Amino acid sequence: MTSSRTPTTSVDRLAPWAFAEFVEANTHDTAYRPPVVDGPVGPTIVRNGRELVNFASISFLDLERHVPVRRHFAEGALAHGLSTSGSRMTQGICRPHQVLEETIARHTGKERAISFATGLLANIGFVTAMSSSAQFDTGIEVSNRDTVFVADRDVHWSIWKGLEGLDYGRNVHAFRHNDVADLARILNRINARKLVVIAESIYSADGTMGPIVEILDECDRHGAISMIDDANGFMVYGPENRPYAREAAAIRDRADFVMVSLSKAIGLEGGAIAGPAAAIDAFELLSGTSMFTAAIQPPTAYAAERTIDVLARNPKIVDDYLAHAARLRRQMHEIDTPTTPTESYMLSVPIGNDAAALQMREWFVEDGYLVPVFSYPAVLRNQALLRLFPHAGHTEEQMDGFLRTLITYRRRLGI
Numbered sequence: 344m345t346s347s348r349t350p351t352t353s354v355d356r357l358a359p360w361a362f363a364e365f366v367e368a369n370t371h372d373t374a375y376r377p378p379v380v381d382g383p384v385g386p387t388i389v390r391n392g393r394e395l396v397n398f399a400s401i402s403f404l405d406l407e408r409h410v411p412v413r414r415h416f417a418e419g420a421l422a423h424g425l426s427t428s429g430s431r432m433t434q435g436i437c438r439p440h441q442v443l444e445e446t447i448a449r450h451t452g453k454e455r456a457i458s459f460a461t462g463l464l465a466n467i468g469f470v471t472a473m474s475s476s477a478q479f480d481t482g483i484e485v486s487n488r489d490t491v492f493v494a495d496r497d498v499h500w501s502i503w504k505g506l507e508g509l510d511y512g513r514n515v516h517a518f519r520h521n522d523v524a525d526l527a528r529i530l531n532r533i534n535a536r537k538l539v540v541i542a543e544s545i546y547s548a549d550g551t552m553g554p555i556v557e558i559l560d561e562c563d564r565h566g567a568i569s570m571i572d573d574a575n576g577f578m579v580y581g582p583e584n585r586p587y588a589r590e591a592a593a594i595r596d597r598a599d600f601v602m603v604s605l606s607k608a609i610g611l612e613g614g615a616i617a618g619p620a621a622a623i624d625a626f627e628l629l630s631g632t633s634m635f636t637a638a639i640q641p642p643t644a645y646a647a648e649r650t651i652d653v654l655a656r657n658p659k660i661v662d663d664y665l666a667h668a669a670r671l672r673r674q675m676h677e678i679d680t681p682t683t684p685t686e687s688y689m690l691s692v693p694i695g696n697d698a699a700a701l702q703m704r705e706w707f708v709e710d711g712y713l714v715p716v717f718s719y720p721a722v723l724r725n726q727a728l729l730r731l732f733p734h735a736g737h738t739e740e741q742m743d744g745f746l747r748t749l750i751t752y753r754r755r756l757g758i
């Protein structure tokens with residue numbers, strides 16, 4: 344039987360939530376109706392029927408050029424099916440998950456890894472597991488409500504979401520972004536037996552690399568467990584010849600836990616937490632986000648493992664990409680365009696005034712470029728920035744066109 348009620352009935356009942364007013368008040372026309380994309384996303388993107396040069400893609404390596412990712416995905420689908428069809432606990436994990444988890448543990452230098460449908464769920468699961476209390480049979484229990492977390496203020500939303508239900512000021516503390524002295528000041532004040540420090544490798548808001556080595560030193564000094572969210576660094580930084588080799592080595596050799604995302608360099612979807620075997624085994628039950636939700640689809644897990652393997656065996660793919668990103672950074676500096684002073688592949692261009700940044704975004708689209716803008720509330724008011732990802736598939740002509748366009752706008756806005 345179909346319902347005869349019109350949708351307006353539920354809208355009326357939703358009035359106390361003020362969703363309609365919230366949507367109405369937002370002047371950014373794509374905020375609530377995401378543009379529709381046709382075809383694969385790459386150096387260009389077809390959005391609402393219009394082709395734009397794409398500086399927004401978080402899967403930036405143009406992997407299909409080097410790895411037959413879609414063929415691996417098809418092979419994985421044929422061999423392992425499309426779904427795990429149940430939870431890890433009731434049915435078990437598929438072979439591709441097992442191989443992927445072993446591969447991630449190996450590449451992060453940890454004993455074991457557990458995968459999640461997304462990196463976001465991995466982060467929420469980590470915080471949940473480290474602060475959970477549960478009693479199973481007599482004698483089988485954990486009691487970790489007294490865990491104290493100290494996180495960089497700018498860590499990803501998913502970490503803050505996980506921390507949300509805990510007592511801020513008692514079980515949760517934030518240190519100023521990338522400020523090790525502030526971290527030390529907070530750690531000196533805390534007297535806790537279970538202390539967890541959370542920081543990121545590359546921060547997605549501003550593209551900076553965290554002072555990982557110094558943060559890990561503070562953890563050692565205070566007996567704290569460390570968790571580094573390496574969503575943006577996984578498989579990018581690491582070998583000696585690349586930027587941040589020292590930080591990447593510290594994450595591998597000294598961090599207790601590492602979170603990785605498969606939606607960035609790997610270009611797929613999924614996430615994992617790697618760490619000591621006993622903790623990761625306990626996370627099966629305690630994280631919640633691995634047990635009470637679907638897993639990564641088997642063909643995605645299969646293709647992710649194949650992709651990690653190809654990137655590890657062909658370092659030139661990432662080396663070339665980093666050289667490409669460094670070239671764009673150099674060219675920006677040559678035209679007196681400031682970028683965040685880090686060597687990360689994410690380029691942040693400070694604009695300042697929120698209205699000017701939003702205006703720039705509209706102009707970019709009119710001229711055929713998709714360039715993300717972070718303005719308030721993503722960053723502080725009037726500290727707006729362009730936050731772009733060079734794509735490995737961008738041609739010189741596309742890069743030059745973007746730089747010429749950027750110069751024109753900056754002149755027009757007098758910045």
Ligand SMILES: Cc1ncc(COP(=O)(O)O)c(C=O)c1O
Nearest residue numbers: 461462463499547574604606614
């Ligand atoms: C630092 C950081 N952590 C976690 C995530 C979430 O990862 P995923 O996209 O795999 O859910 C992201 C993605 O934006 C991120 O940048």
